[in-house]
Amino acid sequence: MKSQYDILIIGGGPAGAIAAKTAKEKGLEVGLVEKRPAIGAPVRCAEGIGKKLLADFIRPDERWIAAEIERATIIAPDGTTMELAHEMAGSEVGYILDRKVFDRELIWQAADAGAEIFVKTRAIAPILEEGKVIGAKIEAGGDVTEVKADVVIAADGVESKFGKWCGIDTTVPMREMETCAQYVLADINVPQNVTQFYLGNETAPEGYVWVFPKGKRAANVGIGISGKKSGPGHRAIDYLNSFVRKHFPEGKPIELIVGGVSVCKPLECTVSDNLMFIGDAARVSDPLTGGGIYNALYTGKLAVDVASKAIANGDTGKKALMEYDRGWRSSALGKALERNHKIKEIFITLSDEKLNSIVRSISKINMKEFDTFTLIKELIRVNPKLSLELGALWASIR
């Protein structure tokens, strides 16, 4: 490992990997450290992503596509279902990935482009000079070395600590941290081209259960619930077990994962002097769905586009890097995050009766395109009883 890079990246998930690849393509010297011994494992993800979203970053490859999805089904607490065809179902349909292979492919592409990748190697502290980050202390096999960089990129995921060590408040409020549990269930009958989302305060308080097919009579069956709803006897895994007993009693769990998803607003500012935050570390996962793979890729690439210009100009101060923060906030992604946070804040207040009547109403609406504004307008029209909640939502996202 060199003692100086143009860019030092902390974390080898999708955000870090695409940042490393982009940096190398721009002719920069880049080092990436990943604390785990293997990239892509263990998987902490339901692995759903929209086809179109992915197309900007990587060519589809059957090695990491576990299933192709044509539509999504939303199931209300009373069992009412609504179907979203592919064009309307948004970014959560398209592919179910095999992230063990997908993440490895992304990092392989970065390595192939010339990025230096170090596994089982962790950042343990920033190196600060006059309060500004100029690198990181890196630990591997018990040895600690100092690595300096013009720009340090924190891509250390939802449990990100690097920002805190630099004195930046990156705390996610407990109520906005979804605690998740997921089985890969084998030997079950699920349609292989449909994702299913189960709603309800008994099923998944302030969250939802997902059933994402993984091919060969298997599926990711998982749940996210608000951290504040979790406690002894009613943790995410308890809700998940009771869901599985009811819906897939014959299922055979072949993998269990637990993890967290932040559903808060993004960091107030995603740059500082010589420092940038990308992906989950920037808190840019979708507050409504919890999806964050695309967001990680988008912010990872954009960050390096901006950093490379700043490095070329010899000024990597906060002001120069702000173009990145402004860039993603004003993009379609940034606007969706803002809107979906507001929608989520209303969604979590809805009783089962209201969820039932919303799903019932939506299932009657004939929309050519799934569009939030049309949806809310239609819902108010067909369901005056909900006008209080929906009117507030409409006003807040207009």
Ligand SMILES: Cc1cc2nc3c(=O)[nH]c(=O)nc-3n(C[C@H](O)[C@H](O)[C@H](O)COP(=O)(O)OP(=O)(O)OC[C@H]3O[C@@H](n4cnc5c(N)ncnc54)[C@H](O)[C@@H]3O)c2cc1C
């Ligand atoms: C249960 C669950 C289901 C999900 N389902 C979906 C889904 O269906 N679709 C979707 O789009 N998103 C989903 N997500 C979210 C998605 O997994 C993340 O948004 C995505 O992985 C973010 O990528 P990232 O690169 O920012 O972070 P990560 O993938 O978390 O990568 C961060 C990396 O940094 C490493 N690291 C941390 N600290 C250090 C350190 N100090 N030094 C070195 N390395 C370090 C970690 O080991 C990790 O490998 C889900 C998340 C969970 C928990």
